[in-house]
């Protein structure tokens with residue numbers, strides 16, 4: 001590995017326009033070493049465009065992006081600084097896996113033995129002499145990851161690496177990314193699935209319509225958004241509501257007639273109901289899902305909604321507004337601020353200063 005103090009990716013006001021369309025809109029943030037940083041956003045948010053600019057495949061309209069303090073074009077043997085998986089299908093299918101990697105190695109003055117090493121790391125040694133056009137999606141992803149690892153770079157970037165993979169493949173990639181970060185490398189991975197990132201990333205960058213929505217640690221995001229509550233159902237709903245209200249609880253009625261009570265203990269609520277001889281058909285502690293919180297965060301900036309379905313809290317199914325706690329002060333739950341205001345409470349004021 002190259003000796004480097006702090007291999008970072010730094011974006012400063014990075015912007016990309018295609019005609020009238022602003023794909024990436026003044027993005028400023030820093031991706032740091034030692035943790036997996038998740039790059040999240042709905043389809044069309046601008047993740048791939050950002051990553052392409054990072055690799056010099058697209059020129060920014062304005063702003064700046066640096067790898068280890070330099071533009072990609074200034075890196076003489078770039079694979080030794082940054083390894084990337086952008087499009088796993090972007091391989092000369094007529095070549096064997098071994099030859100594909102060998103060509104890359106030779107053009108970056110990487111020793112031949114690295115080809116065998118990375119093939120071993122990704123579990124493709126047995127098929128190394130087979131043409132990659134016969135590879136399954138999972139094998140193709142592994143070959144793309146082998147190419148990213150070839151130069152033993154300190155910075156790794158993966159665009160939607162688990163797309164289309166089976167559970168075993170997903171598990172493998174997740175552990176690989178965590179292992180690379182644990183070695184002190186900078187690992188930047190895009191996804192449109194919050195549930196996946198919650199299992200992999202320690203830091204989160206969320207974008208929507210090209211704009212930064214959140215720059216936060218995963219722990220912070222979970223703490224702010226994992227609202228816990230107790231769900232209760234009774235054949236005597238009015239009576240239960242009165243009992244709960246008299247005990248000082250705020251009750252939210254869901255579309256299926258159940259009650260949700262925040263900041264309460266399920267056992268205490270069960271005892272309360274028993275003391276007042278209210279029959280219960282359900283008493284269950286619940287946790288709002290991070291996926292729902294993410295959908296709320298990006299709701300204003302989702303470009304392509306599925307026909308007729310809106311996320312919870314936007315008039316769609318899914319019960320009451322699940323991230324009422326995450327709504328900025330002075331904002332009524334369910335009332336959405338402009339997209340650029342969202343996530344302000346998660347933005348790390350010290351980050352993204354660039355150089």
Ligand SMILES: Nc1ncnc2c1ncn2[C@@H]1O[C@H](COP(=O)(O)OP(=O)(O)OP(=O)(O)O)[C@@H](O)[C@H]1O
Nearest residue numbers: 018021023041042043044045046047048049050192
């Ligand atoms: N070459 C291009 N010409 C015109 N518009 C483009 C081009 N590339 C991307 N876009 C547009 O820019 C926006 C951002 O696209 P991008 O592929 O970066 O999003 P993404 O977050 O990676 O989405 P996905 O998760 O669907 O891959 C989209 O609206 C897309 O249609």
